[in-house]
Amino acid sequence: MKNIKVLGTGCKNCDTTANLIQIAADQAGVEINLEKVTDIAEIMKYGVMSTPGVVVDDRLVHAGGLPGPDLIRQWVGQ
Amino acid sequence: MFEALADLLVYRGMGMDASSHTGAALHFFVMDVTKIFVMLVLIIYVMGLLRAFLSPERVRDYVRNRPDWQARGMAVTLGAVTPFCSCSSVPLFIGFVEAGIPLGVTFSFLIASPMINEVAAVILVGILGWKLAALYVAAGLVVAWLGGLAMQWFRPERWVEAYVWKIQMGQVERAAPDTSLKGRHRYAVAEVKEIVGRVWKWVFIGIGVGALFHGFVPESWVSENLASGNWYDVPTAVLLGIPLYSNATGIIPVAEAMLTKGVAIGTTLALMMSVAALSLPEMLILRKVVKWQALGLFVAVLAVAFVLVGWGFNLVAGSVISG
Numbered sequence: 001m002k003n004i005k006v007l008g009t010g011c012k013n014c015d016t017t018a019n020l021i022q023i024a025a026d027q028a029g030v031e032i033n034l035e036k037v038t039d040i041a042e043i044m045k046y047g048v049m050s051t052p053g054v055v056v057d058d059r060l061v062h063a064g065g066l067p068g069p070d071l072i073r074q075w076v077g078q
Numbered sequence: 079m080f081e082a083l084a085d086l087l088v089y090r091g092m093g094m095d096a097s098s099h100t101g102a103a104l105h106f107f108v109m110d111v112t113k114i115f116v117m118l119v120l121i122i123y124v125m126g127l128l129r130a131f132l133s134p135e136r137v138r139d140y141v142r143n144r145p146d147w148q149a150r151g152m153a154v155t156l157g158a159v160t161p162f163c164s165c166s167s168v169p170l171f172i173g174f175v176e177a178g179i180p181l182g183v184t185f186s187f188l189i190a191s192p193m194i195n196e197v198a199a200v201i202l203v204g205i206l207g208w209k210l211a212a213l214y215v216a217a218g219l220v221v222a223w224l225g226g227l228a229m230q231w232f233r234p235e236r237w238v239e240a241y242v243w244k245i246q247m248g249q250v251e252r253a254a255p256d257t258s259l260k261g262r263h264r265y266a267v268a269e270v271k272e273i274v275g276r277v278w279k280w281v282f283i284g285i286g287v288g289a290l291f292h293g294f295v296p297e298s299w300v301s302e303n304l305a306s307g308n309w310y311d312v313p314t315a316v317l318l319g320i321p322l323y324s325n326a327t328g329i330i331p332v333a334e335a336m337l338t339k340g341v342a343i344g345t346t347l348a349l350m351m352s353v354a355a356l357s358l359p360e361m362l363i364l365r366k367v368v369k370w371q372a373l374g375l376f377v378a379v380l381a382v383a384f385v386l387v388g389w390g391f392n393l394v395a396g397s398v399i400s401g
Contacts, residue, residue, distance in 0.1 A: 003347045009169070040172065040366070041166060044169060044246075045246070045247065047135070047247050048135075049134040049138065050133055050135065051166060051168075064133055064134075064166075065268065066268065066271075068268055
């Protein structure tokens, strides 16, 4: 099962990103473990300054702004 | 073009009278909404195509490990050319501190960033002309430079929350950006959606306020209250701007309406800066990393700076602008 983390201090885009990922996973029928990381120290450990950031299986794949649908499908799919 | 469209729609299509309050306000609204949104989308798309947007991570790498004046110059310039969401200011602040960048330089960045950005600058040129745009940008750069210096002088380190100093940032490999034309196009469209999605309501509110001001506020009221020629015009404008908040693009139509009603240039610039750079939501976000004392000082330093800018321009501007 994939571990996906959404890094963000609670801005609107962070919530939207997390929702989009969950929806994409449901659509693909993939089970994921989605976690919202809101602790700033934890976020900075990933070297992220622009939120939302997305971490898939401990690898940072995105930082800053809403990710596109293709990207999200990639993260959930592989 | 936009004026013709507004003429057609409001005066011909809806049968409004150009000399009526409602007609004038509606005409202003239609003209600015079409003009500003077309410009907004175009500029952001072109910038996105060029991938000209800098990430805060890159800004941090540019600014760190430089002598103070160089770091400040970079921070002010980079703050001016990047439109950051205020929700990024906490990680940005911590990232700068962690990189050993002096706090005064960080504050310079935090002042320049909301006040000036390339999108607002281009729209300023389109609405108010290049002279005013240049004045606004130049004054903003100077305020950001000196404001950061002034903050530094008060040794704000003592007001930074303790946990900030302890954070260690990791280095993580980042995925390389897609630089094909298709990738650039997708990135540019995403930027347009993201930035327009963030600022459209401020722009609408700004245009609405500008339209009401343009159509309904009598010039006699303006000349008594905002353009009396007294020394307190500018401080009044700055105080008015502190509780009000809009982004730099949203305040432009308000400034446009004020100028056409005869408000002095310095007073208008002071209000614009105060509204764009000093905002309650921004302060509450920064409260996570610094104590109230630092925030109070930040507001005070900026308010004083904006008053000085306003007075300065009111003293010298008459000849420059009319010439």
